[in-house]
Amino acid sequence: MSGTDVKPSVAPGVRLGQVSFVWRPWLVCVTLLLAAATFLVFCLSIGVGDFPIGLSRVIATILGGGERVDKFVIMDLRMPRALAGLIVGIALGVSGALTQSIARNPLASPDILGITGGAGAVSVFLVTVSGGTAAAVVSAVGLSAAALAGGLGTGLLVYFLAWRRGIDGFRLILIGISVSAMMEAITTWLLVTADIKDVARAQAWLVGSLEGRSWSEVRVALWCTLVLLAVVFCVAFQFKPMHLGDEVAAGLGVRYAMVRAVLLLCAVLLAAVGVSAAGPVPFVALVAPQVAMRLARCPTPPMVASGMVGALLLIGADLIARTALPITLPVGVVTAAIGGPFLVHLLVRANLR
Amino acid sequence: MSAERITEIESGAQGSPRLAAQGVSVGYGGRSVIEDLDVTIPPGVITTIIGPNGCGKSTLLRTLTRLLKPAKGAVVLDGEDIAGLRTREVAKKLGLLPQAPVAPEGLTVADLVAKGRHPHQSWLRQWSSDDAGVVERALAMTGVSELADRPVDSLSGGQRQRVWISMALAQGTDLLLLDEPTTYLDLAHAIDVLDLVDDLHESGRTVVMVLHDLNLATRYSDNLIVMRAGSILAQGHPRDVITAELLDEAFGLRAMVIDDPVGDRPLIVPIGRTHVRLEQVPRRNVQVRLG
Numbered sequence: 001m002s003g004t005d006v007k008p009s010v011a012p013g014v015r016l017g018q019v020s021f022v023w024r025p026w027l028v029c030v031t032l033l034l035a036a037a038t039f040l041v042f043c044l045s046i047g048v049g050d051f052p053i054g055l056s057r058v059i060a061t062i063l064g065g066g067e068r069v070d071k072f073v074i075m076d077l078r079m080p081r082a083l084a085g086l087i088v089g090i091a092l093g094v095s096g097a098l099t100q101s102i103a104r105n106p107l108a109s110p111d112i113l114g115i116t117g118g119a120g121a122v123s124v125f126l127v128t129v130s131g132g133t134a135a136a137v138v139s140a141v142g143l144s145a146a147a148l149a150g151g152l153g154t155g156l157l158v159y160f161l162a163w164r165r166g167i168d169g170f171r172l173i174l175i176g177i178s179v180s181a182m183m184e185a186i187t188t189w190l191l192v193t194a195d196i197k198d199v200a201r202a203q204a205w206l207v208g209s210l211e212g213r214s215w216s217e218v219r220v221a222l223w224c225t226l227v228l229l230a231v232v233f234c235v236a237f238q239f240k241p242m243h244l245g246d247e248v249a250a251g252l253g254v255r256y257a258m259v260r261a262v263l264l265l266c267a268v269l270l271a272a273v274g275v276s277a278a279g280p281v282p283f284v285a286l287v288a289p290q291v292a293m294r295l296a297r298c299p300t301p302p303m304v305a306s307g308m309v310g311a312l313l314l315i316g317a318d319l320i321a322r323t324a325l326p327i328t329l330p331v332g333v334v335t336a337a338i339g340g341p342f343l344v345h346l347l348v349r350a351n352l353r
Numbered sequence: 354m355s356a357e358r359i360t361e362i363e364s365g366a367q368g369s370p371r372l373a374a375q376g377v378s379v380g381y382g383g384r385s386v387i388e389d390l391d392v393t394i395p396p397g398v399i400t401t402i403i404g405p406n407g408c409g410k411s412t413l414l415r416t417l418t419r420l421l422k423p424a425k426g427a428v429v430l431d432g433e434d435i436a437g438l439r440t441r442e443v444a445k446k447l448g449l450l451p452q453a454p455v456a457p458e459g460l461t462v463a464d465l466v467a468k469g470r471h472p473h474q475s476w477l478r479q480w481s482s483d484d485a486g487v488v489e490r491a492l493a494m495t496g497v498s499e500l501a502d503r504p505v506d507s508l509s510g511g512q513r514q515r516v517w518i519s520m521a522l523a524q525g526t527d528l529l530l531l532d533e534p535t536t537y538l539d540l541a542h543a544i545d546v547l548d549l550v551d552d553l554h555e556s557g558r559t560v561v562m563v564l565h566d567l568n569l570a571t572r573y574s575d576n577l578i579v580m581r582a583g584s585i586l587a588q589g590h591p592r593d594v595i596t597a598e599l600l601d602e603a604f605g606l607r608a609m610v611i612d613d614p615v616g617d618r619p620l621i622v623p624i625g626r627t628h629v630r631l632e633q634v635p636r637r638n639v640q641v642r643l644g
Contacts (some may be wrong), residue, residue, distance in 0.1 A: 008487045010463050010501065013480040021479040022467075104457070237476045241468050247451035250420055252442025252524065281536075299459035299504075311494040 027038060028304070030296045038127040041084060041312060045319045046078045064089035076215075084213040084221065084277055085315040085331070087283060091225045091274040093310020096285030097292070097301035099269035101243060102260055103169030109286035110155075110271030113176035115182030116280035117148040117271060118154020120206055123279075124187050126193030127202040143205070144217060144276040151272030154179060159264060167340060208281030208332025210318050228266050228273070229307075235262055245301045281332045283339020284310050290342070313338070355549045368439050370530055370561060371396050372417060372447070379409075379427035386412045387583045388424070394576075399550065399560045401570040404580030405604050408564045409533055411452065413580065418449045418530050418560065430528075444472035448526040450517055452533045452580035456505040462516050464499040466491055469523030495549060495618050511542030518549060529553060531562040535569065567604075571618050573594055579603050595619045597635075609635065 014023045044056045051073055053061075060066045061074045074224035092110070099108045110116055126146050147343045158179050162172040186316045187206070193201050204211075241249040249256045271285060288310035289301035295309070355419060360382060372394040381386040394400050394417070402410040415421045417428055419435050428435040435443060469491065470484040492498045495515045500508060502638055505516055514534060518533045521529055522567075534550065535543035543566070551573060554560050565569040571591040579587040579594060580604045587594045594616075600606045606623060613620040 010467065010492075011487045013485060015481070017476045184538060202481075205463065234476070237474075237479065241471050243457050244468060245451070245454055246448070247420055248454050248468075250440070250447030251418065251447075251451070251521070252468065253414050254441050297459075299457040301462075324378070339473035 001163060009073045016313070027296045027298065027302060030180075031305045031308060034292075034295070034305055038086070038089075038308055038315065041315045042082055044314050045085065046074055046082045048319065048323055049073075049078065053145070074316060079214050080213040080218045081210050081318075082315065083208050084218050085226050085318050085323045086305060086311050087218065087221050088210075088274040088278040088281065089288075089311030089314030090307040091221075091228075091270040091310075092281065092285040093288035093292070093307040094229065094303055095267045095270035095274065096287075097289035097306035098232065098263050098270075098304050099285075100289050100301050101239070102264055102267070103172050104243070104245075104344045105169045105173060106290055107286075108169060108173050108276075109280060109282075110267065111286055112122070112173060112180060113268075114145045114154040114158045114179040114183060115268055115271040116153040116275050116282070117180040117187070118157075119275040119278045121183040121190075122150025122153075122188045123205055124202045127205065144220075148272045149274040152268060153277050154183060155268030155272065159268075167214040167337060204330065205279045207330040208279035208329035208335070210278055210314075211330070213277070221273055224273045225270065228270050232263065232266050232270075232303065235259055239263060262347070278314075279330075281314065284313055284334045284335050284344070287339045288313055289341050334351035371431055371632060373429045374417060374423075375427050377416055377423040377428065379421050380410055385424075385583070387416070387423075390584060390612070392578060392585060394559065394561055396559050397554075397557065397561070398575035399554045399574040400578060401574035401579045402561070402563045402580060403567060403570045404586075405605075407581045409583040410578075410580050412474070412617070413564050413578075413582075414532050414561065417441055418447060420451075422448070434471075436617060441472050444524065446526055446528060448521040448524040448529045449476060450521045450529070450531045450534060453536050454517055455473045458506050459504050460506075461501065462497055462505055462508070462519075462640050463488065463492070463504055465505050465516060466497075466519045469525075471498065471521040472524060484620055487525060489522040491519045493523070494522060494552070510538050510543070511545055514542070514546050516536060516579075517547060518546070518553075522553070527558045529558055529560050531560065534565050535566065535567065537563065543569060566576075567600075567621050571621065572613070572616055589616050 013020050018246060040055075043055055043062065046062075047053045047055055047058045053070055053073065057066060057070055058074060061070045066074070096109045096111040099110060099113055100106050102108070116179055121142050123143055123146060125199045126143060130147055158176045161179070162168070162175045164171065194202070234280065241252045241254050242259065244252075246256050274281070276286075291313075292305035292309045293299075293301050298305075313335060314331065318331040318340065321329040321331050321334045358367055370393045374390060374392045377387060377390050378385060392413070402413060404410045404420065412421060416423055417476055419428065419440075430438065430443065467484065467488050468479075470480075470487065473484070474480070489498075495518055496643050497512065497515050497519055501640070505513060507514065509539070512573060518534065521531075531550065534546055536579070538546060549568060550560055550562065550601060560572075564573075573592060577587070577589065577591050577594045578585055579599060587599055597608055597610050600608045600610070600621065608624055609622045610619045611622060
């Protein structure tokens with residue numbers, strides 16, 4: 001080249017013994033700030049209620065100290081709900097980040113890929129059909145587990161229908177929308193034909209709510225989520241070149257079909273765990289990765305930050321639903337109120353381009 | 354631009370062929386595209402695969418890179434069947450640039466080129482000082498250092514293709530396979546990209562590419578593979594291979610082959626139906642037309 005010697009700004013590396021990685025200060029700062037904000041809202045959410053507890057007392061109790069009354073109210077009564085919000089938010093956020101990255105399309109969220117619709121249809125079926133078998137199933141495995149199976153089944157159905165010598169993002173979305181529509185039609189049909197008391201119960205579940213979570217339910221969701229996040233964490237490195245497309249990734253030595261199958265399965269399971277724990281909370285999985293991307297200034301959805309935004313959005317929406325309005329609303333109403341306009345904003349922006 | 358070697362060629366590899374297809378048959382979902390094909394890629398030169406649309410040239414390239422698995426036969430890389438090698442091992446020896454790749458919106462040039470280091474990294478070792486050095490040299494060699502901070506989607510087509518080649522270069526392989534590197538580029542940018550490909554060859558790399566433009570293929574390659582209907586019609590130096598008869602046979606193209614006034618290779622002048630001074634066209638071609 002000519003005399004001007006330009007030193008290209010290649011990202012600096014960090015080395016700790018055998019471990020080395022790219023140093024991205026902005027992404028790290030944003031993720032830490034999001035984690036701090038999530039913790040703050042988590043504590044605020046615990047403090048709010050008929051027996052209000054100050055922020056400092058909440059933090060002291062969570063860290064192991066605190067008075068006995070606080071301990072009982074926080075750890076036994078309020079913690080399951082707050083923890084459920086945290087887990088479901090993270091699970092949905094990461095699930096959305098995975099599906100959007102795999103399909104290379106911001107519209108590819110678990111909502112659209114049929115997972116939420118399938119979980120909803122199965123749950124409504126079990127709630128409304130007052131038959132011996134349905135009641136037996138619910139009492140045997142619980143509504144959450146049945147919803148999980150429904151979400152997983154629909155997710156896999158969409159995956160196999162979309163499979164044609166590999167997975168094409170656009171095809172995945174189209175088939176997901178079709179299957180979701182079918183599931184919603186089944187749900188509506190069940191609601192129209194069912195007994196009015198069952199319909200009220202089913203409706204409450206369908207909007208998505210963190211009401212009345214117990215420790216036993218939360219514990220299952222927590223372990224499932226931790227295991228799935230560990231798998232995602234391990235495979236994430238192999239996934240990085242896949243943002244450039246299958247063929248480029250193959251050229252860079254990635255066994256892309258296997259990596260994608262593992263991660264898509266993780267995404268479906270994470271979403272199904274989230275939906276089974278809190279109901280089909282709308283828009284969190286769609287919006288969280290997109291918000292995280294813009295905050296962290298990344299070209300692709302950042303996994304950890306997406307989980308943080310998901311948790312922040314879900315706990316924050318639950319807090320708003322319980323405090324800001326005269327009547328207590330299910331959390332799904334608030335996330336839809338925030339998520340809906342955001343989706344419109346995304347679509348309008350895409351149209352303008 | 355000074356051509357700089359990023360990887361040293363393994364000693365002794367220069368003489369023997371590094372990549373070959375032996376009796377491969379390839380197809381898509383039952384439809385056979387290539388039938389029992391043998392080809393050897395000579396080391397250290399630019400080999401270009403040409404042929405009419407749908408003749409299987411991209412299929413052959415994709416088979417050589419293991420993107421497609423042959424139903425029969427084998428692709429041999431450095432004496433080993435490529436199907437038996439680990440994907441990462443192949444990626445350390447063979448760089449690949451698919452046709453018209455797309456980068457995520459907002460990804461910077463430096464970050465894209467850095468992705469080329471992936472085969473040399475591991476979960477724990479995701480970025481080393483070696484990587485930074487190789488990426489800097491790959492950026493410099495392709496003349497895109499100044500663009501390092503720009504998003505790839507903000508660049509012109511020619512710059513973008515340079516950046517993708519830079520990524521393949523950062524992979525550090527001395528075997529590069531490019532599937533139509535000049536697609537969507539105007540002639541000036543196509544020449545620019547092919548000059549860059551020639552620099553890579555001058556620095557000791559073996560290049561295999563698919564090109565549509567016959568005159569560019571003739572000008573820039575030392576070895577042409579002419580395909581038609583899934584088999585190889587001719588292979589060799591453009592001076593030996595490119596004749597009016599071959600062009601008629603392979604492409605059904607009526608053309609004159611003359612000496613290139615500026616190069617040392619033949620030049621193809623297509624005849625077509627109109628705007629032709631018939632007295633300039635050799636009798637044989639006129640007869641083809643009238644008959």
